[in-house]
Amino acid sequence: MNNATPALKEWPLWEVFVRSKQGLEHKHCGSLHASDARHALQMARDVYTRRQEGVSIWVVPSTAITASEPDSKDSFFDPAADKVYRHPTFYEIPDKVGHM
Amino acid sequence: MYTQSFSVADSEAKPGLKSVAPPPGAEEAALQTHFDAVIDADGKIEPRDWMPEAYRKTLVRQISQHAHSEIVGMLPEGNWISRAPSLKRKAILIAKVQDEGGHGLYLYSAAETLGTSRDQMLDALHAGRAKYSSIFNYPTLNWADVGVIGWLVDGAAIMNQIPLCRCSYGPYARAMIRVCKEESFHQRQGYEALLVMMQGTAEQKAMVQDAVNRYWWKCLAMFGPPDADSPNSVQGMRWGIKRISNDDLRQKFIDATVPQAEVLGVTLPDPDLKWNEARGHYDYGAIDWDEFWATVNGHGPMNKERLATRVKAHEQGAWVREAALAHAAKQQQRQQKEAA
Numbered sequence: 242m243n244n245a246t247p248a249l250k251e252w253p254l255w256e257v258f259v260r261s262k263q264g265l266e267h268k269h270c271g272s273l274h275a276s277d278a279r280h281a282l283q284m285a286r287d288v289y290t291r292r293q294e295g296v297s298i299w300v301v302p303s304t305a306i307t308a309s310e311p312d313s314k315d316s317f318f319d320p321a322a323d324k325v326y327r328h329p330t331f332y333e334i335p336d337k338v339g340h341m
Numbered sequence: 342m343y344t345q346s347f348s349v350a351d352s353e354a355k356p357g358l359k360s361v362a363p364p365p366g367a368e369e370a371a372l373q374t375h376f377d378a379v380i381d382a383d384g385k386i387e388p389r390d391w392m393p394e395a396y397r398k399t400l401v402r403q404i405s406q407h408a409h410s411e412i413v414g415m416l417p418e419g420n421w422i423s424r425a426p427s428l429k430r431k432a433i434l435i436a437k438v439q440d441e442g443g444h445g446l447y448l449y450s451a452a453e454t455l456g457t458s459r460d461q462m463l464d465a466l467h468a469g470r471a472k473y474s475s476i477f478n479y480p481t482l483n484w485a486d487v488g489v490i491g492w493l494v495d496g497a498a499i500m501n502q503i504p505l506c507r508c509s510y511g512p513y514a515r516a517m518i519r520v521c522k523e524e525s526f527h528q529r530q531g532y533e534a535l536l537v538m539m540q541g542t543a544e545q546k547a548m549v550q551d552a553v554n555r556y557w558w559k560c561l562a563m564f565g566p567p568d569a570d571s572p573n574s575v576q577g578m579r580w581g582i583k584r585i586s587n588d589d590l591r592q593k594f595i596d597a598t599v600p601q602a603e604v605l606g607v608t609l610p611d612p613d614l615k616w617n618e619a620r621g622h623y624d625y626g627a628i629d630w631d632e633f634w635a636t637v638n639g640h641g642p643m644n645k646e647r648l649a650t651r652v653k654a655h656e657q658g659a660w661v662r663e664a665a666l667a668h669a670a671k672q673q674q675r676q677q678k679e680a681a
Contacts, residue, residue, distance in 0.1 A: 250666060251460050254453070271516070272450045274459060276665035277672060288446050291439065292523070311389045 254303040255281040257288075259295035267299050275300075380581050385511045388454035396580055397455050399573075400510050403582065404452040405462045409473035411445035412466075413647055417481040418490060426484060433530050434487065440527065444520045451512040467652045475633065476563050478641030485538060485545075485552035491531015493553070493560045493598070499524050500594045501564065509581030532601065539606050546606075553602070554610045561625070562633040564591040570630075595623050 252274035258267035270289050275281035281300040289295065309317055325331050334341055372391040379386060386392055415438050422438065425431035449459055465471035476494055481487060502524065505517040538545045565571055565587040577583035585593075595614075602609050613626035635641065 251458065252662065252666065271447060271519075272453070273446060276662075277669035280665060280669070287439075288443050291436075291443060308389065311387070311391075 252276050252280075255285070255300045256303050256306060257281075257285045258299040258301070259285075259289055260297040261295055263296055267297065270294075272303060380509055380579075383581065384509070385514070386509055387511045395576075399577070399580070399582065400513065401452055401455050401457050404448055404455075404513055405457070405465070406472050406474075408445045408448035408452060408462065409466045409471055410477065411441050411448060413473045413477045413651060415441045415445075416647055416650055417477055417479075417643075418487055420481060421484065421487045424484070425487075430534065437491070437527050437530065440523050444523070447516040447519055448513075451510075451516040454512045463655065467648070467655060469639070469648060472637065474563065475636040475641060476559055477647055478636050478643045479555070479559060480643055482555075483548050483552065485535065485548040486556070488531045488534035488538065488549070489552040489556045491527050491529075492535060492601070493531075493556055494563070495524060495527040495531060496598060497560045497563045497594050499528060500590050500597075504584035504590075507581075507584055513582075532605070535605055535607075549605075550607050553607045557610050558628060561591055561595070561628055562630070564588075564594065566630060566633075592622050595625055599623055 253276075254272055255275055255278075256272050257270055259270045260267045273281065273284050273288055275284045278300060282298055285298045285300055290298070321327075373393065376386070376390075376392060376396075379390075386396075418434060418441075419438050422431060422434050425434050449462060452462060453459060462471070466473070481490065499521065502517055502521050506514055506521055508514040508517065535549050538549050565574075568574060568586045568588045571587055574583055574586060578586075599609065599614070611626045613624060615624055616622075617624045636644070639645075
């Protein structure tokens with residue numbers, strides 16, 4: 242069907258995570274194609290941090306990520322929905338106790 | 342930089358778009374109801390969520406056209422890197438063109454989350470099936486054109502792209518937020534380059550005016566056909582992909598640009614352009630849509646050359662892509678040998 246595609250394989254896909262500054266977590270910012278991990282890091286620097294947006298980069302092969310199923314959103318996360326006692330506002334504390 | 346705000350049909354349906362077989366009637370209806378509720382609540386759709394096939398196809402077409410526009414958009418300005426009038430302007434132009442390449446990459450990645458591959462999109466572009474913004478099918482004749490592209494073309498792009506930051510499809514919206522943050526530099530550097538030229542010789546001033554004259558109407562057409570002739574817009578609005586109509590965006594652009602032209606000291610080539618007190622907007626003359634459509638359909642002055650340049654660059658880069666893969670495979674083998 243797609244006979245225009247050359248024999249050449251696409252470079253593998255990588256997910257890119259950037260730490261914007263020391264003390265903050267790495268955050269997913271996008272993806273890119275690169276031939277290997279080192280190449281992916283260099284590409285990530287050029288594509289996602291042209292204006293000092295980061296001090297550290299992680300690259301992860303996209304195939305290495307296991308994700309929860311969006312279809313099972315309700316059943317998968319449901320056990321947490323009825324456990325309101327996990328939240329501090331569930332408990333009534335007399336006003337005179339002050340901030341707790 | 343941005344494609345025309347509407348998404349024109351590509352020449353042929355995209356091959357190989359991975360589509361999941363639709364679930365049986367009742368189940369699909371429930372999924373559709375859920376999807377509609379998310380859209381109505383101004384929520385976001387993420388890559389692995391169920392979505393109607395038409396929504397997916399529209400997004401693939403629009404995002405890939407947008408990505409192609411960024412990549413092809415590097416060509417008219419890239420021609421001027423080696424001819425920039427100073428080292429400062431050269432460094433600025435390199436940075437801008439690199440940004441356009443980056444924008445293309447953000448957008449290709451966003452489109453890939455919909456189940457189309459990078460190679461499929463590039464094939465469609467290189468085979469001439471996919472569209473990209475027609476504005477790049479006009480030549481950049483002198484240095485003032487580079488300034489005008491920054492000021493007017495990127496200015497129109499910003500008008501178009503800001504509402505897309507609120508698009509219902511998460512990856513597209515996130516890519517647009519990133520793009521918009523960078524786009525302001527593009528417009529300001531172009532306007533400033535023109536301001537400098539306007540302080541120069543009579544000949545330099547005339548170059549600026551000439552470039553504005555050639556690009557003004559093309560920029561107005563970038564917003565797409567009038568609302569009345571833009572049937573796809575309604576569906577795009579319904580899906581939260583499009584937020585503001587073509588005509589409204591065009592009006593915003595004109596209203597914002599007229600005062601900028603006055604400060605710059607150029608005129609805009611439209612005898613009908615005048616402030617309408619009652620409307621609170623500028624009135625403007627008729628756009629030549631025949632010329633626009635001719636260019637969209639491949640008959641603009643630079644369509645063939647742009648595509649040929651793009652294909653040549655891709656073909657001449659093939660050995661680099663192959664070598665990088667071969668190197669990665671060799672490194673992997675070496676590591677495995679050392680570990681053994």
